[in-house]
Amino acid sequence: MYMYETTYHRPTTLTDAVTLHSEVDEPAYLSGGHTLIPTMKGRLAAPANLIDVRRIPELSGITVTVDRVVIGSATTHATVAASSEIVAAIPALAGLAGSIGDVQVRHVGTMGGSVANNDPAADYPSAVLSLDAIVHTDRRAIPADDYFTGLYSTALEQGELLVRIEYKVPEIAGYAKFRNPASRYAMAAAFVSKHRDGSVRVAITGAGNAGVFRWTEAEEALQGSLDPRALKGLSVDPDTLMGDMHAPADYRAHLVAVMTRRAVENLGRARID
Numbered sequence: 122m123y124m125y126e127t128t129y130h131r132p133t134t135l136t137d138a139v140t141l142h143s144e145v146d147e148p149a150y151l152s153g154g155h156t157l158i159p160t161m162k163g164r165l166a167a168p169a170n171l172i173d174v175r176r177i178p179e180l181s182g183i184t185v186t187v188d189r190v191v192i193g194s195a196t197t198h199a200t201v202a203a204s205s206e207i208v209a210a211i212p213a214l215a216g217l218a219g220s221i222g223d224v225q226v227r228h229v230g231t232m233g234g235s236v237a238n239n240d241p242a243a244d245y246p247s248a249v250l251s252l253d254a255i256v257h258t259d260r261r262a263i264p265a266d267d268y269f270t271g272l273y274s275t276a277l278e279q280g281e282l283l284v285r286i287e288y289k290v291p292e293i294a295g296y297a298k299f300r301n302p303a304s305r306y307a308m309a310a311a312f313v314s315k316h317r318d319g320s321v322r323v324a325i326t327g328a329g330n331a332g333v334f335r336w337t338e339a340e341e342a343l344q345g346s347l348d349p350r351a352l353k354g355l356s357v358d359p360d361t362l363m364g365d366m367h368a369p370a371d372y373r374a375h376l377v378a379v380m381t382r383r384a385v386e387n388l389g390r391a392r393i394d
């Protein structure tokens with residue numbers, strides 16, 4: 122099977138990338154290409170112009186301060202996982218990056234590509250939501266609570282380029298993931314953070330029928346006590362969850378509860394198993 126003909130562009134400035142996107146026919150930004158290229162091969166997408174964003178300096182780099190971790194969107198999962206600064210500031214975030222796919226996937230796939238794509242089984246959306254991050258684009262700053270709008274759907278507008286993500290450094294955070302044994306995507310995963318203002322945010326990925334979501338009942342339970350026993354008896358409504366060939370919704374509901382408990386047990390750890 123052949124792909125449709127496409128023109129490859131490699132801009133080196135943010136302005137050039139955004140301008141190009143507004144001028145050419147049927148454009149698409151290309152980052153790691155681990156989602157976009159297979160989609161093109163399967164003829165589910167046929168952009169006439171691919172705009173590779175990986176050579177734009179503003180889209181790379183990691184900056185860690187006392188209360189923020191800022192990561193350029195073209196940063197690979199492997200770079201995040203290996204960053205000693207991120208391991209020190211938010212161990213769970215480094216652990217999440219290290220849990221993605223396999224070693225080849227982690228060296229090519231990028232954080233920005235993942236968050237722009239918003240696959241319901243992707244790992245990063247849970248960290249963005251739980252860590253109350255801000256998604257910075259070429260034109261605005263979008264709070265995490267306003268960013269995810271449904272399956273494969275985000276607040277990004279046509280041509281809007283995700284530049285970097287600013288994560289809040291929490292007091293403590295933990296991540297746990299039940300992997301699909303074939304792809305290693307999440308069948309259910311939970312990211313739990315306690316922030317310095319005392320708030321607790323629990324984000325669930327891999328399970329929701331509208332993608333990543335905050336599990337507010339778990340947040341309220343953990344607000345009182347950051348202890349896995351505080352979650353006893355809590356469950357999510359299977360009607361709000363995905364059911365597919367990998368797992369029916371009621372099994373995912375069970376996994377969500379177990380992964381949330383494990384995320385609390387993993388608080389402060391970079392290793393998530």
Ligand SMILES: Cc1cc2nc3c(=O)[nH]c(=O)nc-3n(C[C@H](O)[C@H](O)[C@H](O)COP(=O)(O)OP(=O)(O)OC[C@H]3O[C@@H](n4cnc5c(N)ncnc54)[C@H](O)[C@@H]3O)c2cc1C
Nearest residue numbers: 152153154155156157222230231234235243244283305306
């Ligand atoms: C075998 C395999 C296993 C995987 N396992 C996991 C897993 O366990 N967990 C997980 O979370 N992910 C997993 N992934 C996904 C992978 O790690 C990438 O995160 C994902 O493919 C998207 O990132 P990318 O850089 O490849 O984006 P691309 O494929 O380049 O782009 C994806 C989409 O985002 C858009 N886009 C890209 N960059 C930007 C930007 N800066 N601004 C705006 N739009 C942009 C593109 O136009 C496209 O629509 C897996 C992938 C494969 C192939």
